[in-house]
Amino acid sequence: MRAVVFAYHNVGDRCLRVLHARGVEVALVVTHRDRPDETIWFRRVADTAAELGLPVVHGDDPNDPALAAAVKAARPDMLFSFYYRAMIPPAVLALAPRGAFNMHGSLLPKYRGRVPVNWAVLHGETETGATLHAMEAKPDAGDIVAQTAVPILPDDTAQQVFDKVTVAAEQTLWRVLPAMLAGNTPRRPNVLAEGSYFSGRRPEDGRIDWRQPAAAVYNLIRAVAPPYPGAFTELKGRRLVVERARRPLPAEMPPTQVLAGLTPGLHVLDGRIVGLCGDGGLVLILALSEGNAPLSPAALAALLQSSPQA
Incomplete structure:
Protein backbone atom coordinates (compact mmCIF):
# COMPACT_ATOMS: atom_id res chain seq x y z
CA MET A 1 0.00 0.00 0.00
CA SER A 199 -15.14 29.19 10.38
CA GLY A 200 -11.71 30.18 11.67
CA ARG A 201 -11.13 32.46 14.63
CA ARG A 202 -9.08 35.67 14.74
CA PRO A 203 -7.12 37.05 17.70
CA GLU A 204 -9.71 39.86 17.93
CA ASP A 205 -12.36 37.23 18.67
CA GLY A 206 -10.70 36.81 22.07
CA ARG A 207 -12.05 40.14 23.35
CA ILE A 208 -13.89 39.59 26.65
CA ASP A 209 -17.37 41.03 27.08
CA TRP A 210 -17.73 41.19 30.85
CA ARG A 211 -21.47 41.73 30.45
CA GLN A 212 -21.78 38.07 29.45
CA PRO A 213 -22.51 35.37 32.07
CA ALA A 214 -19.51 34.09 33.98
CA ALA A 215 -19.74 30.65 32.35
CA ALA A 216 -19.48 32.18 28.86
CA VAL A 217 -16.54 34.41 29.85
CA TYR A 218 -14.72 31.48 31.42
CA ASN A 219 -15.30 29.29 28.37
CA LEU A 220 -13.79 31.99 26.16
CA ILE A 221 -10.72 32.22 28.41
CA ARG A 222 -10.27 28.43 28.27
CA ALA A 223 -10.85 28.30 24.52
CA VAL A 224 -8.09 30.75 23.58
CA ALA A 225 -5.66 30.38 26.51
CA PRO A 226 -1.94 30.25 25.59
CA PRO A 227 -0.39 28.95 23.39
CA TYR A 228 -3.35 30.45 21.52
CA PRO A 229 -3.49 34.29 21.44
CA GLY A 230 -5.43 34.56 24.73
CA ALA A 231 -8.60 36.27 25.88
CA PHE A 232 -8.08 39.97 26.48
CA THR A 233 -9.71 43.05 27.91
CA GLU A 234 -8.84 46.72 27.60
CA LEU A 235 -8.46 48.95 30.62
CA LYS A 236 -7.65 52.65 30.32
CA GLY A 237 -6.25 52.14 26.83
CA ARG A 238 -4.08 49.18 27.79
CA ARG A 239 -4.63 45.61 26.58
CA LEU A 240 -4.48 42.98 29.28
CA VAL A 241 -4.46 39.26 28.51
CA VAL A 242 -6.09 36.73 30.82
CA GLU A 243 -3.76 33.74 30.54
CA ARG A 244 -5.17 31.49 33.26
CA ALA A 245 -8.35 31.56 35.31
CA ARG A 246 -10.86 29.40 37.13
CA ARG A 247 -14.34 29.66 38.58
CA PRO A 248 -14.45 30.25 42.36
CA LEU A 249 -15.71 27.66 44.79
CA PRO A 250 -18.81 28.73 46.76
CA ALA A 251 -16.68 29.33 49.84
CA GLU A 252 -14.46 31.68 47.83
CA MET A 253 -17.28 33.99 46.77
CA PRO A 254 -17.13 37.36 48.53
CA PRO A 255 -20.22 38.60 50.38
CA THR A 256 -22.95 40.00 48.16
CA GLN A 257 -22.52 43.47 49.65
CA VAL A 258 -18.89 43.52 48.52
CA LEU A 259 -19.95 43.07 44.89
CA ALA A 260 -22.85 45.52 45.12
CA GLY A 261 -22.21 48.60 43.05
CA LEU A 262 -19.25 47.13 41.15
CA THR A 263 -19.47 47.22 37.37
CA PRO A 264 -18.63 44.20 35.22
CA GLY A 265 -14.90 43.97 34.53
CA LEU A 266 -11.62 43.49 36.37
CA HIS A 267 -11.31 44.20 40.08
CA VAL A 268 -8.95 43.41 42.93
CA LEU A 269 -10.66 41.89 45.97
CA ASP A 270 -8.74 40.66 49.02
CA GLY A 271 -5.51 40.75 47.03
CA ARG A 272 -6.89 38.63 44.21
CA ILE A 273 -7.70 39.63 40.65
CA VAL A 274 -11.28 38.79 39.72
CA GLY A 275 -13.50 39.39 36.74
CA LEU A 276 -17.08 40.36 37.60
CA CYS A 277 -19.50 39.22 34.92
CA GLY A 278 -22.94 40.32 33.81
CA ASP A 279 -24.82 37.70 35.80
CA GLY A 280 -23.00 38.60 39.02
CA GLY A 281 -20.71 35.59 38.73
CA LEU A 282 -16.96 35.79 39.16
CA VAL A 283 -13.93 34.46 37.34
CA LEU A 284 -10.75 34.22 39.40
CA ILE A 285 -7.82 35.47 37.31
CA LEU A 286 -4.74 33.38 38.07
CA ALA A 287 -2.42 34.95 35.48
CA LEU A 288 -2.86 38.37 33.90
CA SER A 289 -0.30 39.91 31.56
CA GLU A 290 0.40 43.02 29.55
CA GLY A 291 2.79 42.77 26.63
CA ASN A 292 3.93 39.29 27.76
CA ALA A 293 4.86 40.65 31.21
CA PRO A 294 2.94 39.45 34.30
CA LEU A 295 0.64 41.98 35.96
CA SER A 296 0.33 41.54 39.72
CA PRO A 297 -2.78 42.30 41.80
CA ALA A 298 -0.99 45.34 43.25
CA ALA A 299 -0.11 46.64 39.78
CA LEU A 300 -3.67 46.14 38.58
CA ALA A 301 -5.04 47.89 41.68
CA ALA A 302 -2.78 50.85 40.94
CA LEU A 303 -3.96 50.90 37.34
CA LEU A 304 -7.60 50.81 38.41
CA GLN A 305 -7.04 53.76 40.75
CA SER A 306 -5.08 55.81 38.21
CA SER A 307 -6.52 58.56 36.09
CA PRO A 308 -8.13 57.57 32.75
CA GLN A 309 -5.12 58.97 30.86
CA ALA A 310 -2.63 56.86 32.82
Whole structure:
Protein backbone atom coordinates (compact mmCIF):
# COMPACT_ATOMS: atom_id res chain seq x y z
CA MET A 1 0.00 0.00 0.00
CA ARG A 2 1.40 3.37 -1.09
CA ALA A 3 0.15 6.62 0.33
CA VAL A 4 0.66 10.35 -0.05
CA VAL A 5 0.20 12.20 3.22
CA PHE A 6 -0.72 15.88 3.59
CA ALA A 7 0.04 16.68 7.24
CA TYR A 8 0.81 19.37 9.80
CA HIS A 9 0.80 19.91 13.56
CA ASN A 10 0.76 17.24 16.29
CA VAL A 11 -2.04 15.22 14.70
CA GLY A 12 0.03 15.09 11.52
CA ASP A 13 3.08 13.91 13.46
CA ARG A 14 1.28 11.13 15.33
CA CYS A 15 -0.82 9.87 12.42
CA LEU A 16 2.18 9.80 10.11
CA ARG A 17 3.91 7.63 12.69
CA VAL A 18 0.91 5.29 12.78
CA LEU A 19 1.08 4.78 9.01
CA HIS A 20 4.80 4.07 9.26
CA ALA A 21 4.30 1.64 12.13
CA ARG A 22 1.54 -0.20 10.23
CA GLY A 23 3.84 -0.74 7.26
CA VAL A 24 2.27 1.72 4.84
CA GLU A 25 4.72 2.89 2.18
CA VAL A 26 4.52 6.67 2.43
CA ALA A 27 5.71 7.81 -0.99
CA LEU A 28 5.43 11.54 -0.28
CA VAL A 29 4.72 13.84 2.67
CA VAL A 30 3.30 17.29 1.93
CA THR A 31 3.43 19.84 4.74
CA HIS A 32 3.38 23.59 5.38
CA ARG A 33 6.19 26.01 5.94
CA ASP A 34 6.18 27.64 9.38
CA ARG A 35 4.45 31.01 9.40
CA PRO A 36 6.59 33.84 10.85
CA ASP A 37 3.56 35.28 12.68
CA GLU A 38 2.80 32.04 14.52
CA THR A 39 4.22 30.57 17.71
CA ILE A 40 5.35 27.03 16.85
CA TRP A 41 4.44 25.06 19.99
CA PHE A 42 3.66 21.85 18.13
CA ARG A 43 5.60 19.17 16.28
CA ARG A 44 6.89 19.92 12.77
CA VAL A 45 5.81 17.23 10.32
CA ALA A 46 8.87 18.02 8.17
CA ASP A 47 11.03 16.94 11.12
CA THR A 48 8.96 13.76 11.55
CA ALA A 49 9.32 12.88 7.89
CA ALA A 50 13.09 13.43 8.04
CA GLU A 51 13.34 11.24 11.14
CA LEU A 52 11.43 8.43 9.40
CA GLY A 53 13.38 8.81 6.16
CA LEU A 54 10.33 9.86 4.13
CA PRO A 55 10.40 12.25 1.14
CA VAL A 56 8.85 15.59 2.04
CA VAL A 57 7.88 18.74 0.15
CA HIS A 58 6.35 22.03 1.26
CA GLY A 59 2.97 22.56 -0.35
CA ASP A 60 1.19 25.60 1.00
CA ASP A 61 -0.90 25.90 -2.18
CA PRO A 62 -2.60 22.58 -3.00
CA ASN A 63 -3.75 24.04 -6.33
CA ASP A 64 -0.15 24.38 -7.53
CA PRO A 65 0.17 22.23 -10.70
CA ALA A 66 3.67 21.21 -9.59
CA LEU A 67 2.26 19.74 -6.39
CA ALA A 68 -0.39 17.81 -8.29
CA ALA A 69 2.35 16.47 -10.55
CA ALA A 70 4.39 15.37 -7.53
CA VAL A 71 1.40 13.56 -6.05
CA LYS A 72 0.69 11.84 -9.37
CA ALA A 73 4.32 10.79 -9.69
CA ALA A 74 4.13 9.20 -6.23
CA ARG A 75 1.42 6.81 -7.54
CA PRO A 76 -0.58 6.66 -4.28
CA ASP A 77 -3.17 3.99 -3.60
CA MET A 78 -4.56 6.17 -0.80
CA LEU A 79 -4.25 9.79 0.18
CA PHE A 80 -4.44 11.04 3.77
CA SER A 81 -4.81 14.52 5.25
CA PHE A 82 -3.89 14.98 8.90
CA TYR A 83 -4.46 18.60 9.98
CA TYR A 84 -3.25 19.96 6.66
CA ARG A 85 -4.60 23.50 6.62
CA ALA A 86 -5.84 23.85 3.05
CA MET A 87 -8.60 22.22 1.04
CA ILE A 88 -7.16 19.65 -1.35
CA PRO A 89 -8.80 19.98 -4.80
CA PRO A 90 -10.91 17.09 -6.13
CA ALA A 91 -8.49 16.53 -9.02
CA VAL A 92 -5.73 15.70 -6.52
CA LEU A 93 -8.02 13.56 -4.37
CA ALA A 94 -8.89 11.55 -7.49
CA LEU A 95 -5.23 10.54 -7.91
CA ALA A 96 -5.68 7.97 -5.11
CA PRO A 97 -7.81 5.09 -6.50
CA ARG A 98 -8.51 3.57 -3.07
CA GLY A 99 -9.73 6.81 -1.56
CA ALA A 100 -8.71 10.00 0.22
CA PHE A 101 -9.27 10.39 3.94
CA ASN A 102 -9.00 13.24 6.44
CA MET A 103 -8.60 13.25 10.22
CA HIS A 104 -10.81 15.96 11.76
CA GLY A 105 -10.66 17.15 15.36
CA SER A 106 -14.31 16.74 16.34
CA LEU A 107 -17.07 14.16 16.46
CA LEU A 108 -18.50 14.77 13.01
CA PRO A 109 -20.92 16.00 11.92
CA LYS A 110 -20.49 18.39 14.86
CA TYR A 111 -17.97 21.21 14.50
CA ARG A 112 -17.10 20.91 10.85
CA GLY A 113 -14.70 23.58 9.64
CA ARG A 114 -11.82 25.41 11.30
CA VAL A 115 -10.35 25.11 14.83
CA PRO A 116 -12.99 22.62 16.03
CA VAL A 117 -11.38 22.08 19.44
CA ASN A 118 -11.44 25.79 20.28
CA TRP A 119 -15.08 26.09 19.23
CA ALA A 120 -16.07 23.05 21.30
CA VAL A 121 -14.46 24.51 24.44
CA LEU A 122 -15.96 27.94 23.74
CA HIS A 123 -19.43 26.43 23.59
CA GLY A 124 -19.01 24.57 26.85
CA GLU A 125 -19.11 21.09 25.33
CA THR A 126 -18.36 18.16 27.63
CA GLU A 127 -17.16 15.86 24.84
CA THR A 128 -15.38 16.01 21.51
CA GLY A 129 -13.03 13.69 19.66
CA ALA A 130 -11.38 12.76 16.38
CA THR A 131 -13.04 11.52 13.19
CA LEU A 132 -11.49 9.89 10.15
CA HIS A 133 -13.70 10.54 7.14
CA ALA A 134 -13.64 10.31 3.36
CA MET A 135 -12.71 13.55 1.63
CA GLU A 136 -14.81 15.25 -0.99
CA ALA A 137 -15.14 18.77 -2.41
CA LYS A 138 -17.18 20.04 0.55
CA PRO A 139 -15.19 20.35 3.82
CA ASP A 140 -15.59 17.62 6.43
CA ALA A 141 -18.60 16.22 4.56
CA GLY A 142 -17.61 12.75 3.41
CA ASP A 143 -18.62 9.42 4.94
CA ILE A 144 -17.40 8.71 8.46
CA VAL A 145 -14.84 5.88 8.65
CA ALA A 146 -14.14 5.84 12.39
CA GLN A 147 -14.15 8.17 15.38
CA THR A 148 -13.05 8.27 19.01
CA ALA A 149 -14.54 10.46 21.75
CA VAL A 150 -12.69 12.24 24.56
CA PRO A 151 -14.08 14.17 27.54
CA ILE A 152 -13.78 17.93 28.00
CA LEU A 153 -13.47 18.55 31.73
CA PRO A 154 -14.84 21.79 33.22
CA ASP A 155 -11.42 23.42 33.60
CA ASP A 156 -9.71 22.04 30.49
CA THR A 157 -8.08 24.58 28.21
CA ALA A 158 -8.15 24.18 24.45
CA GLN A 159 -4.56 22.95 24.45
CA GLN A 160 -5.36 20.26 27.01
CA VAL A 161 -8.32 19.14 24.91
CA PHE A 162 -6.23 19.24 21.74
CA ASP A 163 -3.70 16.94 23.40
CA LYS A 164 -6.52 14.46 24.06
CA VAL A 165 -7.81 14.80 20.51
CA THR A 166 -4.30 14.07 19.19
CA VAL A 167 -4.27 10.79 21.10
CA ALA A 168 -7.82 10.05 19.88
CA ALA A 169 -6.68 10.63 16.29
CA GLU A 170 -3.78 8.22 16.75
CA GLN A 171 -6.06 5.59 18.30
CA THR A 172 -8.69 6.01 15.59
CA LEU A 173 -6.23 5.52 12.75
CA TRP A 174 -4.42 2.64 14.47
CA ARG A 175 -7.71 0.82 15.07
CA VAL A 176 -9.23 1.15 11.59
CA LEU A 177 -6.15 1.06 9.37
CA PRO A 178 -5.88 -2.77 9.10
CA ALA A 179 -9.41 -2.96 7.67
CA MET A 180 -8.65 -0.11 5.27
CA LEU A 181 -5.48 -1.79 4.05
CA ALA A 182 -7.44 -5.01 3.51
CA GLY A 183 -9.91 -3.17 1.30
CA ASN A 184 -12.69 -3.18 3.90
CA THR A 185 -12.90 0.52 4.79
CA PRO A 186 -16.00 1.01 6.97
CA ARG A 187 -18.30 3.88 6.04
CA ARG A 188 -21.41 5.44 7.46
CA PRO A 189 -23.21 8.61 6.41
CA ASN A 190 -21.99 11.94 7.73
CA VAL A 191 -25.40 13.57 8.21
CA LEU A 192 -24.56 17.27 7.94
CA ALA A 193 -28.04 18.40 8.98
CA GLU A 194 -27.36 16.92 12.42
CA GLY A 195 -24.13 18.85 12.91
CA SER A 196 -22.61 22.31 12.67
CA TYR A 197 -20.01 24.30 10.75
CA PHE A 198 -17.71 27.01 12.10
CA SER A 199 -15.14 29.19 10.38
CA GLY A 200 -11.71 30.18 11.67
CA ARG A 201 -11.13 32.46 14.63
CA ARG A 202 -9.08 35.67 14.74
CA PRO A 203 -7.12 37.05 17.70
CA GLU A 204 -9.71 39.86 17.93
CA ASP A 205 -12.36 37.23 18.67
CA GLY A 206 -10.70 36.81 22.07
CA ARG A 207 -12.05 40.14 23.35
CA ILE A 208 -13.89 39.59 26.65
CA ASP A 209 -17.37 41.03 27.08
CA TRP A 210 -17.73 41.19 30.85
CA ARG A 211 -21.47 41.73 30.45
CA GLN A 212 -21.78 38.07 29.45
CA PRO A 213 -22.51 35.37 32.07
CA ALA A 214 -19.51 34.09 33.98
CA ALA A 215 -19.74 30.65 32.35
CA ALA A 216 -19.48 32.18 28.86
CA VAL A 217 -16.54 34.41 29.85
CA TYR A 218 -14.72 31.48 31.42
CA ASN A 219 -15.30 29.29 28.37
CA LEU A 220 -13.79 31.99 26.16
CA ILE A 221 -10.72 32.22 28.41
CA ARG A 222 -10.27 28.43 28.27
CA ALA A 223 -10.85 28.30 24.52
CA VAL A 224 -8.09 30.75 23.58
CA ALA A 225 -5.66 30.38 26.51
CA PRO A 226 -1.94 30.25 25.59
CA PRO A 227 -0.39 28.95 23.39
CA TYR A 228 -3.35 30.45 21.52
CA PRO A 229 -3.49 34.29 21.44
CA GLY A 230 -5.43 34.56 24.73
CA ALA A 231 -8.60 36.27 25.88
CA PHE A 232 -8.08 39.97 26.48
CA THR A 233 -9.71 43.05 27.91
CA GLU A 234 -8.84 46.72 27.60
CA LEU A 235 -8.46 48.95 30.62
CA LYS A 236 -7.65 52.65 30.32
CA GLY A 237 -6.25 52.14 26.83
CA ARG A 238 -4.08 49.18 27.79
CA ARG A 239 -4.63 45.61 26.58
CA LEU A 240 -4.48 42.98 29.28
CA VAL A 241 -4.46 39.26 28.51
CA VAL A 242 -6.09 36.73 30.82
CA GLU A 243 -3.76 33.74 30.54
CA ARG A 244 -5.17 31.49 33.26
CA ALA A 245 -8.35 31.56 35.31
CA ARG A 246 -10.86 29.40 37.13
CA ARG A 247 -14.34 29.66 38.58
CA PRO A 248 -14.45 30.25 42.36
CA LEU A 249 -15.71 27.66 44.79
CA PRO A 250 -18.81 28.73 46.76
CA ALA A 251 -16.68 29.33 49.84
CA GLU A 252 -14.46 31.68 47.83
CA MET A 253 -17.28 33.99 46.77
CA PRO A 254 -17.13 37.36 48.53
CA PRO A 255 -20.22 38.60 50.38
CA THR A 256 -22.95 40.00 48.16
CA GLN A 257 -22.52 43.47 49.65
CA VAL A 258 -18.89 43.52 48.52
CA LEU A 259 -19.95 43.07 44.89
CA ALA A 260 -22.85 45.52 45.12
CA GLY A 261 -22.21 48.60 43.05
CA LEU A 262 -19.25 47.13 41.15
CA THR A 263 -19.47 47.22 37.37
CA PRO A 264 -18.63 44.20 35.22
CA GLY A 265 -14.90 43.97 34.53
CA LEU A 266 -11.62 43.49 36.37
CA HIS A 267 -11.31 44.20 40.08
CA VAL A 268 -8.95 43.41 42.93
CA LEU A 269 -10.66 41.89 45.97
CA ASP A 270 -8.74 40.66 49.02
CA GLY A 271 -5.51 40.75 47.03
CA ARG A 272 -6.89 38.63 44.21
CA ILE A 273 -7.70 39.63 40.65
CA VAL A 274 -11.28 38.79 39.72
CA GLY A 275 -13.50 39.39 36.74
CA LEU A 276 -17.08 40.36 37.60
CA CYS A 277 -19.50 39.22 34.92
CA GLY A 278 -22.94 40.32 33.81
CA ASP A 279 -24.82 37.70 35.80
CA GLY A 280 -23.00 38.60 39.02
CA GLY A 281 -20.71 35.59 38.73
CA LEU A 282 -16.96 35.79 39.16
CA VAL A 283 -13.93 34.46 37.34
CA LEU A 284 -10.75 34.22 39.40
CA ILE A 285 -7.82 35.47 37.31
CA LEU A 286 -4.74 33.38 38.07
CA ALA A 287 -2.42 34.95 35.48
CA LEU A 288 -2.86 38.37 33.90
CA SER A 289 -0.30 39.91 31.56
CA GLU A 290 0.40 43.02 29.55
CA GLY A 291 2.79 42.77 26.63
CA ASN A 292 3.93 39.29 27.76
CA ALA A 293 4.86 40.65 31.21
CA PRO A 294 2.94 39.45 34.30
CA LEU A 295 0.64 41.98 35.96
CA SER A 296 0.33 41.54 39.72
CA PRO A 297 -2.78 42.30 41.80
CA ALA A 298 -0.99 45.34 43.25
CA ALA A 299 -0.11 46.64 39.78
CA LEU A 300 -3.67 46.14 38.58
CA ALA A 301 -5.04 47.89 41.68
CA ALA A 302 -2.78 50.85 40.94
CA LEU A 303 -3.96 50.90 37.34
CA LEU A 304 -7.60 50.81 38.41
CA GLN A 305 -7.04 53.76 40.75
CA SER A 306 -5.08 55.81 38.21
CA SER A 307 -6.52 58.56 36.09
CA PRO A 308 -8.13 57.57 32.75
CA GLN A 309 -5.12 58.97 30.86
CA ALA A 310 -2.63 56.86 32.82
